[in-house]
Amino acid sequence: MRKFIVLILHLAFALSVNAADCNVRAFGAKGNGKSIDSKAIQRAIDACTASGGGTVTVPAGTYLSATIMLKDNVTLNLEEGATILGVTDYKAYSNPDPFTEGLGIEVGRALLVAVDANNIGLTGKGVIDGQGSALKARHIAEDNRPEKDRWGLRPFLFRVVRCNGVKVKDVTLKYAGAWTSHYFQCRNLTIEGVKILSKGVAHNDGIDIDGCRDVSISNCDIESGDDALCFKTTSSKMSCSNIKVSNMRLKSNQAGIKIGTESMAAFEDIKISDCYIYDTRNGGIKLFSVDGAHLRNIEISDIVMDNVRTPMLMRLGARLNVFRKNEDIRQPVGSFENVTIRNVVAAAADTAQLTPPSGILITGIPGHCITNLTLENIAITLRGDGGVEDAKVQVPEAIDQYPEVKTFGPTIPAYGLWARHVRNLTLRNVKFLLKNPDARPEIICEDGDIRIY
Template sequence: MKRFFLCMLTALSLRVAAADVNITAHGAVGDGQTLNTASIQKAIDACHGSGGGKVIFPKGTFLSGTVAMKDNVTLHFEKGSVLLGSTDVNDYKNLDPFTDGLGIDVGWALLVAVDAKNIGIEGRGEIDGQGSKLKAAHILTDTRSESLRWGRRPFLVRIVRCEGVKVNGITLKFASAWTSHYFQCKNVDIENVKIISHGVAHNDGIDIDGCQEVRIKNCDIESGDDALCFKTTSSKMACKNIVVTGMRLKSGHGAIKMGTESMAPFENIKISDCYIYDTNNGGIKLLTVDGAHLRNVDISNITMVNVKTPMLFRLGSRLSVFRKGKDTQQPTGTMENVTVRNVKAQASANAQLKPPSGILITGVPGHYITGLTLENIEIDLAGGGDATHARQVVPEAIDKYPEVKTFGPLVPAYGIWARHVKNLQLRNITFKLAANDLRPAFVCEDGRNVSLSNWNIPATDGAEAVIRLENVSKAVISGVKADGKFQSFVQAEGAESKDVKLQKNKAPGAVQAYVKK
């Protein structure tokens, strides 16, 4: 009994010690003019010193520079509260410098946590970075080109090497650079977050950088740059064991993206039930170009509306290093065992490739994308390709920045263009065209074990071929229905093209079912 009462007294004392702290009790003034950096930091430090709890942001607009979160502290934003970022870059600190995929030194931030445990950001308030205003003030004193000086501008939220992170309900607005960056964190829950961040360049929404055991659910993101982006700027920790569901995404670049920086693996990642709209670059972009192994990724139940180039898969050899003095250049990585299924996409006619295409898949010579499966895919496309477009030669761009436009101005297939692939499975694929297109629906260059099954290909008139295989061995084409009139249903070219099997296809308008050149 005595031991019981001692335990009860200990628990009670801990509960009393973990007191909530209002930032106004430490001098914060919510007038939108007073710089409250020191006052907010004092409130966080006091809460942490008492054993943890909540730091309360009451109704009001609280101007601040960099503040650092501490163990066992949750920032609670009441309705009507705003943490407003200063427009003076000198009010910000860089507690974990690194170099981004463009080679720019970055890492300054408004709200930062480094090596902390059990932290949170919650509530119905807002964090506003005033990105456009900060940029306007910054360029008055920084005379470097915009491509160099943007990195000095602060991220809105940076969570670095933390464990036990919960972000719920908050609205993040108008960052000066990336909106939220999570680096080498474990056990992260992000739910019901609203992001509206555009107006300056590099406004990524959520960046997951080498994090593990991550759950992201029911977030609404409108970003000027990538909306939901997975990175590994260090080779030391993989993006691993991640589940994402129920996202609404609008992006000035990529909606769902992996691998702008790609040194450590991306593995065991599931993304489902997302709505992507008005996106200016790619709906789904999976990339590994700096040595990472990208594997065991499953993406399903995706709707896209007005999206430029719905999908890009890229294995490349840029081989950049982002953490100076902490990493060394790696050999080319791998992309394997990736599945994308149940996708309906309306592709924009005004795309970065003209005429537009639906899906780009490409490794580099000697390095194959392996075990990619696309299943139950429907894409509406503008069409408009002519006979010369059907013979477009696409640059290898082996060491270039991974982007759709890198392979422009167009690719020789309107539906799916694939190069340097092995064990490619393409099942239940449907395309619709708004205008005639003389490019093939599918072109594969340098492929091994390629399977097409149960395709519905729209009527076209005058194309040389519906499917073209260039140096492809062991291909099976079955259950494909192709309407319209064309010279050949399947055309195989190159010395390595062999073992091509056609089974139960319907192409009544073809002059020849199969041609080998």
């Protein structure tokens, strides 16, 4: 009897180990690029989490898929040569957590998603490819509404919602139907060595960190159609805080690094360093609080920018949007304080949203000033070519408008730095180098106090 019991225990242990480390092929996945494999991959994930967790392996092959859900204690490992390929039928994707993004569109469908899960991972040398352009083409053929009304039906590539203990390492994320990766109200999140190539469709953000705490992001290479690295708070319930970012390569058709636009809860205790930002078409570093957020205790350092349109834009405004209509109410104006940007070398693009180009824009609104902002050891090279009449331009307040460089253009009356509604602005070793003469002042500060060293 004792030997029998021991044998049963050994068998139970062996079965649990086999269930915990699953291969999707054993659950029916074909990997031939033709069969829909999402149900088989889901069966493998479900078996793995039911057994207590482990690794679900996706071997080399192409796995055509609709929505897949990661669950507790499961790491999805894509081996080299493995591709999860999103189907082009936008109706096949589910939306487990709908919300409204900054332009007012309901979004949230996704190819790979995790909701309220603990200890999850996405790893390996494989690829997740959303076929964004092909998916968009099919969508347009079937949906004749204007693009601004229909795009929210297209899926994100990877969404992680209210999860604790998340590790994303080494994978390649390509060609999303909308945002590439979105992390909402997550804790203990690590993103390392991720490659993102996602462009060809509007709203192709690279990494969106939305109300997350205790976050580390490092050694990633992002080329995106929209903002490359973006911090948001689409809910007032949880701040973006205790975040460290280092050693990033960032290329974007919009901004390289952005905090905001969606900005209800605080952005605080964020450090970003050692980044290379290049060929961005709508800003290098953009920091916004426009929906009531307290943006504070931010440090950005050791940044190189090359061919960047409008290297820096900082804005405290009063758009005051609400993104989760059933959970939040409109907030009062927030704050923007205790921000330091240091050790930046930037070559501004000769052709920009502003004509002629300018280097740094900083503006609060009447009665709400940006406070305790320090810019230190910064050198920006600009085209120049501003005329006498350009120096006379009045910049609109745009108090409740979407915050964007073009909101304040097309011309700024200073070529280097223009600031308005600021208190305790400190410039220490800040230089603007001109390729051609410019008749505009180097620095203008309206309704503010500035110290230059």
